[in-house]
Amino acid sequence: MTTTENLNISNAAEIISAGTSEGGQELQLRADMSHKAVLRESGAVLRMSESQVASLADTQSEDQTMIINMGPQHPSTHGVLRLMLELKGETVLRCKPVIGYLHTGMEKTGESLTFMQGGTNVTRMDYASPLNNELVFSMATEKLLGIDQDIPERAVWIRMMLSELNRISSHLLFMATNGMDIGAVSMMLYGFREREEVLRFFQKVTGLRMNHNFIRPGGVAADLPAGWRDEVLGLLDALPQRLAEYEILMTGQPIWRERLQGVGVITRDEAIALSATGPILRSTGLAWDLRRDMPYLRYSEVEFDVIVGSYGDAFDRYSIRLNEIRESMRIVRQILDRMPQGDYRIQDKKVTPPPRGRIDESMEALIHHFKIFTEGFKVPEGEAYVAIESPRGEIGCYIASDGSATPYRMHVRAPSFVNIQTMPLMMHGGLIADAVAVISSVDPVLGEVDR
Amino acid sequence: MSQTTSHTADDVRFVSKTDYLKTLTSLRSEGFEMCADLTAVDFLTHPGRTISPEVATQISLERFELVVNLLSLSQRRRVRLRVQLSESDPSIDSAFDLYPGTEAMEREVYDMFGITFTGHPDLTRILMPEDWVGFPLRKDYSQGSIPVQFKGAAS
Numbered sequence: 001m002t003t004t005e006n007l008n009i010s011n012a013a014e015i016i017s018a019g020t021s022e023g024g025q026e027l028q029l030r031a032d033m034s035h036k037a038v039l040r041e042s043g044a045v046l047r048m049s050e051s052q053v054a055s056l057a058d059t060q061s062e063d064q065t066m067i068i069n070m071g072p073q074h075p076s077t078h079g080v081l082r083l084m085l086e087l088k089g090e091t092v093l094r095c096k097p098v099i100g101y102l103h104t105g106m107e108k109t110g111e112s113l114t115f116m117q118g119g120t121n122v123t124r125m126d127y128a129s130p131l132n133n134e135l136v137f138s139m140a141t142e143k144l145l146g147i148d149q150d151i152p153e154r155a156v157w158i159r160m161m162l163s164e165l166n167r168i169s170s171h172l173l174f175m176a177t178n179g180m181d182i183g184a185v186s187m188m189l190y191g192f193r194e195r196e197e198v199l200r201f202f203q204k205v206t207g208l209r210m211n212h213n214f215i216r217p218g219g220v221a222a223d224l225p226a227g228w229r230d231e232v233l234g235l236l237d238a239l240p241q242r243l244a245e246y247e248i249l250m251t252g253q254p255i256w257r258e259r260l261q262g263v264g265v266i267t268r269d270e271a272i273a274l275s276a277t278g279p280i281l282r283s284t285g286l287a288w289d290l291r292r293d294m295p296y297l298r299y300s301e302v303e304f305d306v307i308v309g310s311y312g313d314a315f316d317r318y319s320i321r322l323n324e325i326r327e328s329m330r331i332v333r334q335i336l337d338r339m340p341q342g343d344y345r346i347q348d349k350k351v352t353p354p355p356r357g358r359i360d361e362s363m364e365a366l367i368h369h370f371k372i373f374t375e376g377f378k379v380p381e382g383e384a385y386v387a388i389e390s391p392r393g394e395i396g397c398y399i400a401s402d403g404s405a406t407p408y409r410m411h412v413r414a415p416s417f418v419n420i421q422t423m424p425l426m427m428h429g430g431l432i433a434d435a436v437a438v439i440s441s442v443d444p445v446l447g448e449v450d451r
Numbered sequence: 452m453s454q455t456t457s458h459t460a461d462d463v464r465f466v467s468k469t470d471y472l473k474t475l476t477s478l479r480s481e482g483f484e485m486c487a488d489l490t491a492v493d494f495l496t497h498p499g500r501t502i503s504p505e506v507a508t509q510i511s512l513e514r515f516e517l518v519v520n521l522l523s524l525s526q527r528r529r530v531r532l533r534v535q536l537s538e539s540d541p542s543i544d545s546a547f548d549l550y551p552g553t554e555a556m557e558r559e560v561y562d563m564f565g566i567t568f569t570g571h572p573d574l575t576r577i578l579m580p581e582d583w584v585g586f587p588l589r590k591d592y593s594q595g596s597i598p599v600q601f602k603g604a605a606s
Contacts, residue, residue: 100576100579100580107563275485275550293524396487411488413520
């Protein structure tokens with residue numbers, strides 16, 4: 001296939017001749033359109049290929065609507081997201097996210113890495129919440145192995161604690177970037193400062209600030225280091241007054257509210273239809289949180305509230321994330337009280353390498369260690385889909401195994417990838433200045449979008 | 452439509468290509484409001500795959516398999532549909548009208564596997580460049596042996 005074949009010339013001509021009147025594609029009163037028409041329009045967006053729009057931009061005359069290109073190197077696009085916006089004056093008529101600039105074929109790569117190595121691959125997808133990626137991959141692998149009920153209690157609770165701390169660090173990053181996008185630049189410094197403290201704890205536990213590969217099939221890579229409890233308590237004690245500062249700096253501030261309230265509104269039906277999950281879905285008032293509604297790990301045993309909004313706007317999504325930090329802290333406190341003793345990984349010789357000490361004294365242990373790291377372990381034939389609640393919504397992992405040591409097919413249902421479909425809808429009819437607030441409130445991580 | 456529960460205890464249903472939209476429609480009215488995930492698998496080198504013997508007698512296995520994960524928020528359950536698509540005609544109806552959220556997912560499947568969706572409003576490549584040749588997640592698209600394609604460079 002060549003570029004010219006992909007160009008649907010007749011379609012391009014139609015759009016050019018349509019001039020300023022975009023007909024059914026133009027903004028209409030919501031009341032005048034059926035629900036289905038609203039969805040279809042916002043789902044189908046520009047209906048042009050990238051190259052068509054590029055050629056179209058040159059031929060537009062001044063009185064027509066204008067298609068402008070935002071990104072992929074725009075500071076507020078959270079990486080390499082490119083948006084094509086059709087504007088009439090300052091109003092956004094249509095928007096099309098163009099993605100793939102960070103695509104490195106991670107799902108293909110996953111097919112050649114063993115289940116043991118797979119964690120290093122998936123952890124790099126959503127780099128703002130790597131531990132949740134590892135968790136979902138490990139859970140899918142364990143389901144195929146049939147050991148998902150046999151994971152030692154301590155490992156489960158460690159996983160839960162790390163997952164919640166990761167939610168805190170990810171939401172703190174959102175606070176920082178959201179503040180920066182809206183113009184509260186000092187917030188950027190505060191958010192990164194607090195996030196760094198969480199990452200410092202991760203570094204103590206896993207050895208790395210990001211891309212940990214710590215949660216592995218069968219448990220976690222190592223036990224928690226000495227003094228971990230004081231570290232976590234220190235975090236939990238320091239954060240509340242920082243969050244109170246955010247409230248003063250942002251939540252109660254008239255400029256902040258003006259920039260976010262009523263911006264990027266989405267209704268419950270629209271969010272469900274567009275498969276949006278996480279804070280976007282909850283901002284519409286629907287209390288859907290996989291931790292509560294389809295519990296995994298031991299979430300059914302801890303108490304927390306599912307935070308919902310009522311207007312479905314950018315301000316709701318901001319305050320949901322802010323309060324989810326508090327809920328996560330509440331969960332972490334309960335985990336601290338209940339952290340059991342015991343193994344941190346399953347004592348199943350098949351998936352767990354022998355302890356380091358055994359390697360020095362036992363030839364068999366050495367061979368076992370060597371084989372498990374060079375060949376990996378075989379996973380029974382089958383297919384499984386596991387989904388958990390990441391800070392951005394439902395992250396799912398679908399693995400089809402052919403009985404070998406590498407996944408036959410490894411697919412990650414990335415919440416950001418699905419959630420950016422809501423952007424054209426949220427931006428529709430808004431001002432271009434609000435487009436930045438919308439991108440920010442979706443909180444996409446482009447590593448996960450493009451994989 | 453044949454129904455089975457795989458050993459992983461998920462609700463998995465095998466649907467024929469012709470019944471695909473009909474099944475989606477009825478599942479949607481049963482309360483599966485959201486299409487959580489849509490992907491595909493290329494079973495070129497593993498044609499046997501995991502299928503219970505009784506299901507294997509009822510359906511003919513094809514090279515491609517479309518995997519659709521539906522989610523019911525009201526009933527808190529999931530169902531997974533597996534649809535067989537032949538190598539000679541890898542195409543199926545688009546679920547866009549029922550689940551607009553599949554727009555990007557179907558484009559990704561088209562981009563990666565070359566499976567076309569009839570009725571999709573904007574079936575273009577989504578992750579790979581517009582003029583890319585080949586479908587990367589197919590099993591005969593091997594890793595590493597593909598010459599690097601540069602856009603606009605002198606060849």
